[in-house]
Amino acid sequence: MLAKLRVGRFDPETSSPEPYFQEYELEVEDWFSVLDALIKIREEIDGTLSLRCACRASICGSCGMRVNGRAKLVCKTKLDSVWSPGETLTIEPMGNMPVITDLITDFTSFWDKVRQIDPYMQPTGPEPEAEYLASDESMVHLAGVMNCIMCGCCVSECTVLEVDENFIGPAALAKAYRFVADPRDGKAEERLKDLNEPTGIWDCTRCMQCVEVCPKDVDPMGRIMVMRDLAMEAGVKSTAGSRHTDSFVNSVKRSGRLNETRLTIESIGVMNIPGQLAMAPVGVKALLKGKLPPVRDHKIPSKKAVGEIVKKAEGKN
Amino acid sequence: MYEHDVLIIGAGLAGLRAAVESVRLGVDTAVLTKVHPVRSHSNAAQGGINAALTDRGDEWEGHAYDTIKGSDYLADQDSVEVMVREAGDTLIELEHMGVIFSRDEEGRLGTRAFGGQREARTFFVGAITGSAMLHVLHEQIMRNDVRIYEEWFVTSLIVEDGVCRGAVAMDMRTGEMETIRAKAVIMAAGGAGRVFEPSTNALICTGDGLALAWDAGASLMDMEMVQYHPTTLAGNGILLSEAARGEGAYLINADGDRFMENYAPEFMELASRDVVSRAEQIEINEGRGINGNVLLDLRHLGTKFIEEKLGYLQEVAVEFRGIDLGESPIEIRPGMHYIMGGIKTTIDGATVIPGLYAAGECANVSVHGANRLGANSLLDTIVFGKRSAIAAAEYVKTVGRNGSSDSQLESDKKRIQEILDRPQGIRWAAMRNELAESLTEGIGVFRDQASMEGADAKVDELRGKYPQVSVDNKGKVFNTDLIFALELDFMLDVAKSICQGALMRKESRGAHSRTDLPDRDDENWLKHTHVYKDPDGLGGVRTETSDVTITKWEPIERAY
Structure with a gap:
């Protein structure tokens, strides 16, 4: 069957770069993902279309894009789940990030914010010779957050970031939770104190967008809410x-x-x-x-x- | 021009583990990668990492034996010994860095069973072990502020007077090319699955590191040893982890029989991958398949168990096939997955070129031989990533100043400009498809002289046409069109080395299963194949063999 895609383009090398849309018509198969369609365009129709993708299996986090206005990981989005014959499917780069070219966005501020939360385990006390002891439940619980592939979909749709670029944002805060809730980490209280500052956990407006668009069910907003409770329980209340x-x-x-x-x-x-x-x-x-x-x-x-x-x-x- | 002591090319598990070690040793270190580190294909390793932990009654000798038997006795036994002896410490280091490995009831690290092994010694994080490890190593990179050339693409290694002294690379974001001088280079650029179609590998697995090192004069060893994974999805080739069978899943044919009974009565579904893939292919070829597939059946494990232990598999099954694994079996078939062959290195990652080290899938320390055990690849990346960094750190102490010539940069710029200036010719995607299809056909689960010669001839034909490949995109910023054309150049080289290695080996061993020579020939072929590129500048290859290192484990018949 024939599909029509309206794809966001941006060429920074022209004299006055402006984003625009380009329409492509192509034959698609019923098993196609949105990514399969984009790859077909790039390989057979128009090699100038630039996008990031790698694993095709929703684990590398490269291919976050807006599909009909909402961020999705396009490799795991079946074409027929968002498009029917006769319609035009709109693909754009993710929001809340500068566009480098076409569907490729700049993740610099995304990673700066991850760095801001001290994103590494900090145990206290002497290091054991063997592994740290921890319950399987605690590890399985953390696996829910480690599922995060840093694709940026949540950041793209975050309504706070839209108005305040300083907000640490859902991805980095979910990552922070991964350490706060790790029984092996010894810095939970310090972390919560830091996250309690402006731009941290209290700046979320609970709009649910991050939860809805997350392709890996990481539930960033839920994690932020738990950290609010933990901060208050720990007596970190000066906000x-x-x-x-x-x-x-x-x-x-x-x-x-x-x-x-x-x-x-x-x-x-x-x-x-x-x-x-x-x-x-x-x-x-x-x-x-x-x-x-x-x-x-x-x-x-x-x-x-x-x-x-x-x-x-x-x-x- | 940039300068470093050690330049690591590739930011998957091997590259990042090397970087962490290099920085720990106080060496001026940089990592160069064509994708952001957490996009690397190490992500896709699902099932786990093997280690024989002595404090729970396992022994490294058992792990060594299983690995060597799995390799069909092609692995160098001294290399295997190094890997399995260091496995325990290496695993604990990862745990201390923060990897959230699954636990047992006492809160200690828990294990699951994996193929080809008599003990359950696979440590894991659900079905996202590779991803969970990669993100934690990346955390250490952020912690140490390691210099990353992110989204840079290497066009060649710099070799002067036979010594590797850095690389020429393009910053994909600007299209600018630079010389990056380094006293030592560690190649950790991963596999080359895209030389085949379909493949479980990411689209970025184009064998860049293999081809760059080959071009610089390194030996590519045992390249005929291409692993077909038993459980991949038809069509796009996406992987379903061996962890499914490790946790108890069955393989059944169209008649509903657990056919592994006939091929590996003792190990059943958990025989070595080459054995299981061949069994499946025979079932399919003899008409007991379904649409060219057999079935993976997890129903008896129950949906709750599947979602907790194998969540990512369930996600793949639901998203890509619309199947709930707790409800119905899923069609799978053997699919190209991993290349055991690679840049020949010592147990310290050293290649034949001074200053060039290699680790991970692009390297061949000879721990996997003719067939890699599941969950030994993560171990390989971590152990030998670390070891190569230690060796490189020692080496750079003996090297004086970096050189300063830019001649390599100029010739790479010229070569790339020629591609950009070329009028409409052959599309790279069309040539890549033709290449990958012919390799899959010629170097498949089963192969013979004629099929291998056919693939080899096709590679030569395409190499002859490569100068006609053109690109639509003439720009500089993120010109992925150009990058793919350059990757295709690498893929043609890797394909050539695979075909040549395959044609050399006149026997069947592990993944190299010849229908015209079905038996293993220990008398003549306890040997590694080596292919070198273009020794006389005429575009040909040079081949040679070397003996397999046997220490404690004499080759015996291999049955599961």
């Missing part, structure tokens, strides 16, 4: 995110509802005078317009039932 979480929980415990004014004040930090002053004009404006929520708690009638829920939730932990 707005951590204070926000505490304030939220305390408010619900006290009254069964959210006290938004206290949430704001406590998230900023009661003793954080510059922070409070910076927020003051917003508060004054809200007050003048009659929109400042009450500072005092208003208990809800069914507070007791909420208390039961809180108890159960905490019991679960």
Whole structure:
């Protein structure tokens, strides 16, 4: 059957380089992956089309691209799962990374961020002569993160990176979790302290994009959330995110509802005078317009039932 | 011009392990690789790494014997001894670096069974062992800030007065070419699976290191020893790990029989790879296959077990075939997987060219002989990657300053410009397909004089036409079109050495199974084949043989 592909092109060697689309028509087989189609173009139709690919078997992480607007590993994306005869399939380079040429993106900042999290095991204490002892469950659990092939799909679709290029991002944070959760690593607390800083674990907006596009089920956002819990459990609480979480929980415990004014004040930090002053004009404006929520708690009638829920939730932990 | 003491070409397991050691020894080290290190094909090693750990009752002698028997007695026994004796320490080093090996109930390293071995001595991470090791070694590279020439492509080695002194390479991102001077070069550029089609190998496995070293004057040894893996997918050749059979999977034919009973009654599905691949091919040839395949059956293991121990296999089966391995068997067949042959080295990675070392799949220390055991390749990369770095570190102390000539750079630039300037000619992809199909046909699971001669003649014919290969892309930035044309040049050389090695060996041994000479001939052929390139500048080859080193294990009949 005949397929039509609309492929993102970019030639940096022209006098005023601009990205554009080029359409290709080619015969495809029903077993084709999207990568098979692209390789066929490159080999038989147009050798100027540049892309990265190597293993063809979803283990090397070379071929992350946007397929109809979403990042995918194109080798493990069957053509017929994203395209039907008569349609045009759109392939573009991944997002949140500069394009070098055509479908090839620049991973420099991707790897800089991986470096930022001290990406190597740091045991403390004397090295044993034989292996470190560890449970099989802990290793199998880590294998879920080691499944990460650093393809960049999560980074491509991260909505925080879209607006803040300094965010460490889902791939590097998932990698950080791999060490934080490794029973052999001795630096979990230091790592959590570092990750607690701005651009770290609290900057994720929980949009789920990374979880959805990850071709290896690494669940970066889930790992980030676990690290938030671990940071708070370890007493690493000096962040707005951590204070926000505490304030939220305390408010619900006290009254069964959210006290938004206290949430704001406590998230900023009661003793954080510059922070409070910076927020003051917003508060004054809200007050003048009659929109400042009450500072005092208003208990809800069914507070007791909420208390039961809180108890159960905490019991679960 | 760049300068280093040691330049490592290739950033898979052998290259990165060499780099870690080299840096540890305080040597000025750089790694050059045509793909980012974690994209290297070591990733694809699924099942595990072998080691006989004495503290759990295993002995290196057993591992040595299994390896030597697996090699059909072509492995040099002194080399095998080095590898298996160092296996334990090398494994523990990896664990200490952070590899998340599977554990037993006491929290110690756990093992699984693998083919051709009487003990379960394969250590593993699910079915992603190679990937898990590669990423951890890359972590060590980041930790030590090792200089990486990332996405650089080597066009030739620099050899002056018979001594290797660096390489000429292209920065693929800019298209600029540079001389990189080094007192020693460690070639760790991997295999050449793409010379065949289909192959389990990545598209980047084009034999660059083999061809570069061959061109520089090294011997390519036992190149006829090409491993066909018993469980690959038809069509694109993607691998399903031997770990499946290690964990208990069956091979069945169209009649539902576990046919290995007839070929290897003791080891069954876990006989050596050459034995299993031949058995499958016979079943298929004699009409007991299904669509040119036989079946791999994991149903009795259960979906939960499969997903925990063999998760990546399940992923491949579901994504590429739409099959749940817990529910139904999957069609598989023998597929080209690995080249036992390679650049001849000593146990310290030294080649016949001073200053040139080699390790990993492109090298041939002669530990795999005529058939490699599953999970011995990862061990090979780690042990000999490290050893070659140690030897190179010693060697560079004896070498004075780097040279300064750029003549090699100029001639490589000219050669590449000629390709770019050439008007529309033959597409590289068309020639590569023709080459790979003829090698697969001529140097298959079974071969004979006529099939091998046919492949050899085809290689010569294509070599004659290579000067007509042209590229569409005339640009500089990431001109992959040009890179593929240059890789094809390497592939033609590797193919020639394979055909020549195959034609030399007048017997059947391990993976070299000749229907016209079906017996092993220990009297005449306990020998390595060597092929050298173009000794007289006339485009021909020179061949010779050398004796296999036998120490403790006398060749006996090989049965499983």
